Amino acid sequence: MPHASPDTGALTPAAMIEARALTRRFGTFVAVDRVSLRVPAGGILALLGPNGAGKTTIVRMLAGLVTPSAGEAVVAGCDVRSDPAGVRARVGLVTDVPGLHEQMAPAPYLDFYGQLYGLDTATRRRRVANLLAFFGLDDVRTKRMAGFSKGMKQRVALARALLHEPPVLFLDEPTSGLDPLGARAVRELIRELRSERRAVVLCTHDLDEAERLADEVAILRGGRVVATGSPGALRAGGATETVVRIELAGPCPGAASTLTGLDGVLAPTVEDGVSCPATVVTYRTPQPRETNPAVVARLVAEGAGVVTVTSERRSLEDAYAAVVESDGAVDRERVLERNGRGRGG
Amino acid sequence: MGAVVDRVRPRVATPPGDLKATLLIARRGAIESLRDRSTAAMGVFFSLVLPVLLVMTSIWPRADSAEASGGALAGYLLLVGLLPTSAAVGSASGQFAGEFEQGSLTPLLASPASNTAIFAGKVLGAVAPALIFAAVAETAFVGSLAFVVPDAFGRLPAGLSVAMLALVPGVAVFAATVASLISSRVRTYSSAQQLAGFALLPVWAVVGGAAFAAQDWGTPIMTAIVVGMIAIDAALVALAAATWRREEVLARR
Numbered sequence: 001m002p003h004a005s006p007d008t009g010a011l012t013p014a015a016m017i018e019a020r021a022l023t024r025r026f027g028t029f030v031a032v033d034r035v036s037l038r039v040p041a042g043g044i045l046a047l048l049g050p051n052g053a054g055k056t057t058i059v060r061m062l063a064g065l066v067t068p069s070a071g072e073a074v075v076a077g078c079d080v081r082s083d084p085a086g087v088r089a090r091v092g093l094v095t096d097v098p099g100l101h102e103q104m105a106p107a108p109y110l111d112f113y114g115q116l117y118g119l120d121t122a123t124r125r126r127r128v129a130n131l132l133a134f135f136g137l138d139d140v141r142t143k144r145m146a147g148f149s150k151g152m153k154q155r156v157a158l159a160r161a162l163l164h165e166p167p168v169l170f171l172d173e174p175t176s177g178l179d180p181l182g183a184r185a186v187r188e189l190i191r192e193l194r195s196e197r198r199a200v201v202l203c204t205h206d207l208d209e210a211e212r213l214a215d216e217v218a219i220l221r222g223g224r225v226v227a228t229g230s231p232g233a234l235r236a237g238g239a240t241e242t243v244v245r246i247e248l249a250g251p252c253p254g255a256a257s258t259l260t261g262l263d264g265v266l267a268p269t270v271e272d273g274v275s276c277p278a279t280v281v282t283y284r285t286p287q288p289r290e291t292n293p294a295v296v297a298r299l300v301a302e303g304a305g306v307v308t309v310t311s312e313r314r315s316l317e318d319a320y321a322a323v324v325e326s327d328g329a330v331d332r333e334r335v336l337e338r339n340g341r342g343r344g345g
Numbered sequence: 346m347g348a349v350v351d352r353v354r355p356r357v358a359t360p361p362g363d364l365k366a367t368l369l370i371a372r373r374g375a376i377e378s379l380r381d382r383s384t385a386a387m388g389v390f391f392s393l394v395l396p397v398l399l400v401m402t403s404i405w406p407r408a409d410s411a412e413a414s415g416g417a418l419a420g421y422l423l424l425v426g427l428l429p430t431s432a433a434v435g436s437a438s439g440q441f442a443g444e445f446e447q448g449s450l451t452p453l454l455a456s457p458a459s460n461t462a463i464f465a466g467k468v469l470g471a472v473a474p475a476l477i478f479a480a481v482a483e484t485a486f487v488g489s490l491a492f493v494v495p496d497a498f499g500r501l502p503a504g505l506s507v508a509m510l511a512l513v514p515g516v517a518v519f520a521a522t523v524a525s526l527i528s529s530r531v532r533t534y535s536s537a538q539q540l541a542g543f544a545l546l547p548v549w550a551v552v553g554g555a556a557f558a559a560q561d562w563g564t565p566i567m568t569a570i571v572v573g574m575i576a577i578d579a580a581l582v583a584l585a586a587a588t589w590r591r592e593e594v595l596a597r598r
Contacts, residue, residue, distance in 0.1 A: 065592060085360070095452075099447070101377055113456065117360060164357060
């Protein structure tokens with residue numbers, strides 16, 4: 001499983017991506033601050049964080065585009081400092097904009113990149129044909145990309161990133177601009193990449209996507225990793241209360257007063273079925289295993305027919321918001337500083 | 346981290362060397378420039394319309410005067426060739442700042458191509474279409490000149506004419522390199538164009554003046570200027586390609 005941490009991590013030989021205390025400064029501004037992370041072959045790490053948190057700078061350092069100011073990183077066996085060209089030959093990168101040469105058609109465009117990556121003619125032809133077919137672009141292979149939709153352009157960008165069959169992929173908002181079916185196809189592709197033992201770093205604002213795809217999530221704020229773990233662990237982390245929703249067969253006027261004061265029940269509310277389709281009781285509880293049976297028993301004793309009892313888990317979005325908003329003042333200060341210096345992150 | 350490097354370094358295809366990568370990048374840039382409608386329209390105007398107009402309005406009516414002497418006609422060769430090369434400045438300005446604005450530069454920077462190959466390829470890709478337009482312009486000029494001034498070829502001094510023609514690519518490479526350097530160091534295409542235009546204005550003025558003064562200076566001086574221009578170009582391109590770093594482009598944005 002991938003691993004990211006704000007501290008110095010232990011080196012593990014099997015890692016396809018391994019970074020220790022990676023730091024990047026622009027002048028006096030620290031865009032990325034001592035980030036350590038590790039992604040094995042077949043692992044997917046999602047980088048989450050607000051704009052300017054340092055996700056793009058981390059990707060650029062790991063992709064051999066920007067030299068770290070401090071720390072070290074090895075990607076696909078190549079040191080990002082001493083062999084950035086080796087790193088670039090072994091990684092695929094998709095940015096949030098497709099970044100195509102739009103006067104070109106997809107086939108010659110991909111062929112151009114195939115040549116830059118050193119693929120021979122036969123391999124280029126085969127892979128270009130396969131990728132265009134996979135992404136449903138076969139019919140437009142000779143048409144200029146200027147007239148393509150955002151989704152089509154994004155598919156060409158994905159094909160470009162996969163052309164040289166890199167063992168490591170950096171995907172920055174890969175489903176941005178895609179229709180639901182296109183986005184689902186890309187998610188399936190990412191799962192397929194995992195099954196092919198490729199390491200994937202996914203930058204996304206789509207928390208649902210991160211939750212569905214990533215083995216590990218690293219939440220960044222102000223250039224630092226502030227939380228890391230599997231999506232499940234992050235969801236559970238810090239959650240002290242569960243929201244419980246009980247749907248009743250009919251009105252139960254005494255429900256709220258019945259539940260008030262019951263041990264473990266916090267903030268009970270009753271929607272009476274007039275403003276919503278059914279009578280619904282909602283409350284929070286820190287001990288659902290003990291509280292819920294007692295609540296159901298009390299409601300049944302009051303004559304209410306219990307139809308469903310639903311426990312709402314804390315979502316990754318809740319966990320993300322809790323982490324990111326926990327020290328907003330510091331972030332705002334950093335953003336102001338960043339804007340003042342005109343640097344990206 | 347040596348152990349990591351040794352154990353999990355997947356094999357990949359060997360990327361091409363600098364020369365091949367440069368030519369690949371240049372070819373792609375040149376094709377894209379030629380397909381751009383505004384560049385194509387400007388190229389057609391400067392390489393076909395303007396030379397013919399120049400011959401018809403400035404040379405033909407004065408075919409028997411000093412303005413159509415051999416030295417003057419050689420000066421026209423330089424002027425006619427230089428005008429289309431102004432397209433190289435626009436194209437070079439778009440090579441870094443313009444492509445970064447569109448997002449199309451990042452995939453190239455993420456490729457295994459070296460800094461030298463990317464920079465040299467960009468300059469060459471900007472110069473090549475301009476030189477094609479310049480060659481068409483010279484052909485159109487000489488062709489229309491021969492049509493209206495039957496003894497035009499007899500009047501043109503060989504040495505001076507060759508020097509003038511040789512100066513065209515020299516100036517184009519210089520302009521494209523300067524524009525590329527500026528483009529790689531500013532944020533937007535429009536500021537790249539404006540700054541490049543401003544920086545190159547004195548160069549155009551000097552070269553334009555040289556076109557008119559050439560007949561007085563004579564072949565030896567013009568040959569020396571051509572050799573000097575080539576030396577300056579070589580030094581400038583080598584220095585720029587050796588010192589340009591891809592992360593400078595990214596760090597600026």
